[in-house]
Amino acid sequence: MPTQAESVIESDLIAGVWVVTPLIHGDDRGRFVETYRREWIPGAREMIQTNRSDKSAGALVGLHYHLHQADYWYVVAGKMRVVLHDLRAGGPTDGATQTIDLDAREHKGVYIPPGVAHGFSALTDLTMTYLVDGYYNPADELGVAWDCPDVAADWGVAEPVMSERDRTNPRRADIPEGARPRWPMRT
Numbered sequence: 762m763p764t765q766a767e768s769v770i771e772s773d774l775i776a777g778v779w780v781v782t783p784l785i786h787g788d789d790r791g792r793f794v795e796t797y798r799r800e801w802i803p804g805a806r807e808m809i810q811t812n813r814s815d816k817s818a819g820a821l822v823g824l825h826y827h828l829h830q831a832d833y834w835y836v837v838a839g840k841m842r843v844v845l846h847d848l849r850a851g852g853p854t855d856g857a858t859q860t861i862d863l864d865a866r867e868h869k870g871v872y873i874p875p876g877v878a879h880g881f882s883a884l885t886d887l888t889m890t891y892l893v894d895g896y897y898n899p900a901d902e903l904g905v906a907w908d909c910p911d912v913a914a915d916w917g918v919a920e921p922v923m924s925e926r927d928r929t930n931p932r933r934a935d936i937p938e939g940a941r942p943r944w945p946m947r948t
Contacts, residue, residue, distance in 0.1 A: 769801045774859040775847045777874035785868055794868055796835045797892060802872045808833060808892035816841075816883040821921035823880015824905045824912065824930065828942055830895040832879065835870040836863040839887025844914040848905065848933070849876040852944030858912050863889075876942030878905050880927075882916040903940055904930035 772778035779802050786793045799805050843861045847854045873879045911933040
């Protein structure tokens with residue numbers, strides 16, 4: 762089995778975010794792609810659960826964040842726009858926003874550390890898998906408004922289809938005391 766990715770690059774906008782381009786192995790039978798290895802991400806904990814999400818074009822999810830959980834997202838089919846916003850007070854990239862388009866044809870994944878708000882819009886119908894390094898904990902399911910002017914994200918969809926939860930998350934300035942991550946994150 763391969764142990765190397767084609768590239769693993771830390772974001773130059775948000776500390777601790779990594780974009781992975783895995784190697785693709787194929788022949789007449791099809792292809793094999795190793796989408797994630799813990800050793801590719803410095804300091805990453807073991808991912809203990811994998812989830813699948815299927816979304817229709819125009820769906821928007823987020824922004825969500827965790828104080829204790831990291832995520833790794835990989836698109837299996839379709840295309841999505843990932844929006845990341847660093848909420849870690851006192852960190853070197855606090856307040857930075859980054860968008861990354863993930864397309865199944867490009868085979869890229871993104872590692873999102875605790876304290877970085879994350880969401881996505883479905884630019885096409887899509888299927889994604891995401892790994893997490895912690896089991897579901899409702900106390901660690903936090904959010905910030907998708908349309909917060911401090912985030913200023915271009916989601917790439919004109920009329921997003923969203924959950925009520927995501928429509929009612931607070932703006933960054935209104936995140937309650939104690940719910941705002943602080944740098945450095947300790948998990």
